[in-house]
Amino acid sequence: MPAPIRLRELIRTIRTARTQAEEREMIQKECAAIRSSFREEDNTYRCRNVAKLLYMHMLGYPAHFGQLECLKLIASQKFTDKRIGYLGAMLLLDERQDVHLLMTNCIKNDLNHSTQYVQGLALCTLGCMGSSEMCRDLAGEVEKLLKTSNSYLRKKAALCAVHVIRKVPELMEMFLPATKNLLSEKNHGVLHTSVVLLTEMCERSPDMLAHFRKLVPQLVRILKNLIMSGYSPEHDVSGISDPFLQVRILRLLRILGKSDDDSSEAMNDILAQVATNTETSKNVGNAILYETVLTIMDIKSESGLRVLAINILGRFLLNNDKNIRYVALTSLLKTVQTDHNAVQRHRSTIVDCLKDLDVSIKRRAMELSFALVNGNNIRGMMKELLYFLDSCDPEFKADCASGVFLAAEKYAPSKRWHIDTIMRVLTTAGSYVRDDSVPNLIQLITNSVEMHAYTVQRLYKALLDDISQQPLVQVASWCIGEYGDLLVSGQCEEEEPIQVTEDEVLDVLEGLLVSNLSTPVTRGYALTAIMKLSTRFSSVNRIKKVVSIYGSSIDVELQQRAVEYNALFKKYDHMRPALLERMPIMEKTATNGPTEIVQTNGETEPSVVESKHLPPVTHSCISQSFDYLLLLTLCLGIPPMTAYNKNGLKIDFTFERANPNPNIAVITIHASNSTEADMTDFVFQAAVPKTFQLQLLSPSSNVVPALNQGTVTQVIRVLNPQKQQLRMRIKLTYTLKGSAVQDLAEVNNFPPQSWQ
């Protein structure tokens, strides 16, 4: 059997493949050779074969048949074998594999090996991908190595311990003794990994955190030495001594100083020192400054220090390096809540970042801009934000539009400005506006009574230009339906009124109905708008014609509406004006804004986050059948009546038409008691003429509370197939103040709709 080809040879060969198919063929051939070699238990070339397998695995080909071979390599005595074996294990034998646990014994042995590089391999593998069971088994060995004087092993053991703690948090305690003098090490590697270990422990356990607070002075000292010491070639990066260690110490200080006054006090000086002395010309210096700023903002630092931190961020914003600007915007977003005024000072720079070419920076700048909007800067900020909305990528438009609406609602200096802003958003980003904005906008417009004429005129003009943006079209249709009369009569005060006839308006609305661009929801709006105009315009016949055409529309929603509206013309014409009346001013509900944009007003009033979240179901109902529902419930509703009112007992009847059988009237009785005592053992009985059938369902209770504090309800179903006039005889029995009361009565005043 010829020796298997070398790794480099294989790589060279595979790279000559010109097509994917050719490559696959080569790989398959080689895999077959490797497989047979594995079967023969060839020790000599196992290492080479596994290495080749790992290369092919990286290209994306399956390599699971090499898993056991990796185990054999790890168990081998040769260092080369172990090196490749452990590499293979880290690539192929993660904790999800069944054979993963078989590594445990080998790793255990290697952790105690005489050669530190072998121990290192074992620690590395365990620390990168050891499963919880493995960590449990080997934690003791790791703990032992954590106490060794060999710094090469100690640093690896520390990071391995971090992994063990992440996997098996209960084992954290056992590493506590070993941490005693970790920080007195001179070796930077050990120092760095020790700080990482301490950070992990403090994050996971408040007890540990309290315990390690005493290390603050020592950490401050180490940091000070790093800054003040002269040039150290071994750890220098662009003139800064061991930036990795500095950053890690700063992070640990952050965790230790958080919500602790004494610790925060102890680190104030060093933080100020780092903040002012660090070289900012290169990324590495800025990395340290960034970490410092994060620490200052998180601990209980004095206000001077906080201002210093925000000013650093402000300087970052002006840095040429995009990365620095990005990081500054992210941090400012985190601090805008707590240090609002300080951040406001950098508002113009932040707004400039809206024009940046980088997508991530633009997004951050947008979020931050919205957070900075307040009553004082609303006009200027909105101008910038609307300009941004015009030119930004589609992925931003929805969030930006929502943000604009929210901000406008909170800080609009005038109603006209508010409407104008909304118009601007609808016309520039109309298709990206969230669905739930439509009902909110409609509500807003309804409540701005004096702006109705102006609004409908502007919306009409917008419709003439463009009917593709559905939210715009929906709002516009709704408005035209409501205020079409103002449009035609040319009553606009805010701007030059346009001359438009009823027919032109109806043309536009009908155009929406037939256009391919309109969604079914939009068509619904348009049809309803046309219907409403029947009470506002004089060309009723035209409207009747349109409505009747859509009575046979394929779209079920449209068809239903049209049929109902037809019925409105025919049977319920007397109700039509009342039903199609102008909408009254609606009660203000909280707006449903995007969750990630935080609103503060940054002024002396306490900042109240106004975004209450209404369940999405309600909004979808509203947006789809906003006025339609209102119309129809009124249409089919039958007014309630009082059936009986004597001696303090009042019984009201309310009606519903039972679907699907229109011959059944569903009556709900509501019994209320205005006397001073409760009426107990209350029983309601009813009898109807022979042509009817009656079904009495169980009452809600048999106690009618005194002083109208509650009602007893009961449902009666009456079948009236011959559509005769409904009459009923009722019998009431109850006990009041100890004495039994009984009464009979006739109910003849049923409204005609209940039995017709």
Add this chain to the structure above:
Amino acid sequence: MHFLYPMCCFNSLLNLTCQNQNNYIQDHLKSALFDAFCLTADVFNRPLCSLISLFFHFFSSFQMQFMLLFSRQGKLRLQKWYVPLSDKEKKKITRELVQTVLARKPKMCSFLEWRDLKIVYKRYASLYFCCAIEDQDNELITLEIIHRYVELLDKYFGSVCELDIIFNFEKAYFILDEFLLGGEAQETSKKNVLKAIEQADLLQEEAETPRSVLEEIGLT
């Protein structure tokens, strides 16, 4: 209404994952959550996204989750994963991330938000070095970590180029494993890392030499 139902399901999945001590089941649940996360991330269903992003907090809040090296054509040259994921998941992440990073224009910043992670990437010649870090991590220092790794490769191979990493990928891994462990830097001195690698290489040579000599003589 449409996203509330899956939300409740995933809530229960999450609870199950929290309560269940059995690692095997945990991993299956994590895998299911991850797949769901991928689905919802595509649909950009933010509430569901953020709920499932809690899944990632099973891993700690300061950690490098993985490092990928790939060429401008999208060919993977090195992959180091510090979190347990199935092969399928790794392939999916790799594919999507590579696409996303390659689509970035040259002047854009080195950071991007991807799913629930922060991606820090930098291009050196024809290779992209890409790290995924968590929410609390410092992006700027991660850039320095990447730079340090490149310097180590450069020193080791002498003016490193992509071919060196292709033909000596195992050495690239060895160097990485001497610099980082579990996603954290274990040694901040360039010199010490290179010294360790040097010693290990020597050890490897010593182990191999006897065999090759014997082979030359003709004795196996």
